[in-house]
Amino acid sequence: MNQLLKRKNNELSLKKKKGFTLIELIIVIAIIAILAAIAIPKFGAAKHNADVAADQANAKIIATAVSNAIAHGDIPETATSVDTTKITPYIDGGTLPKPKTGTSGGAFTITYSQGTGVVVTTTGTGGIRAYPVS
Numbered sequence: 001m002n003q004l005l006k007r008k009n010n011e012l013s014l015k016k017k018k019g020f021t022l023i024e025l026i027i028v029i030a031i032i033a034i035l036a037a038i039a040i041p042k043f044g045a046a047k048h049n050a051d052v053a054a055d056q057a058n059a060k061i062i063a064t065a066v067s068n069a070i071a072h073g074d075i076p077e078t079a080t081s082v083d084t085t086k087i088t089p090y091i092d093g094g095t096l097p098k099p100k101t102g103t104s105g106g107a108f109t110i111t112y113s114q115g116t117g118v119v120v121t122t123t124g125t126g127g128i129r130a131y132p133v134s
Contacts, residue, residue, distance in 0.1 A: 048101075051101050052101055052128065055099045055101050055128065055130045058097040058108070058130070059120035059130030059131035061097070062087065062097075062108055062110060062118075062131070063117075063118040064090075065088075065090035066087055066090075066110060066118045067118065068087075068090040069082075069087045069090055070112075074086045075087070075112070078114075079112055080111060080112060081111060082110040082111070084096050084110070099123075099130070101122055101128060102123065106122055107123050108121070108122060108123075109122070109123055117132075119131065
């Protein structure tokens with residue numbers, strides 16, 4: 001009976017001693033750091049691509065609003081620059097969106113001519129021709 005109790009106590013003490021060593025933990029942390037170093041730049045590029053796509057979608061909305069304003073006579077067909085206050089009623093929500101690319105003070109620049117139609121670009125650093133996409 002005494003031997004059975006000793007054997008049982010030895011089994012319990014062995015189970016309690018199991019765990020991770022310091023070297024195993026350091027290796028796992030190093031692998032996580034390597035994966036993070038690879039993944040973080042990819043997320044930055046994905047965010048930039050999403051911002052550009054959002055600007056292109058907003059520019060298309062602005063171009064449609066300009067076309068509607070011209071069709072309703074709010075903007076003359078001979079205009080070369082567009083007054084943004086005349087197109088806001090044709091934009092859902094009634095406000096002109098701000099671009100996500102470039103600086104925080106950036107804006108959309110809208111030009112119109114009968115030959116080229118509506119062209120929307122963003123201002124600031126990283127300004128792009130958002131509509132039509134070149």
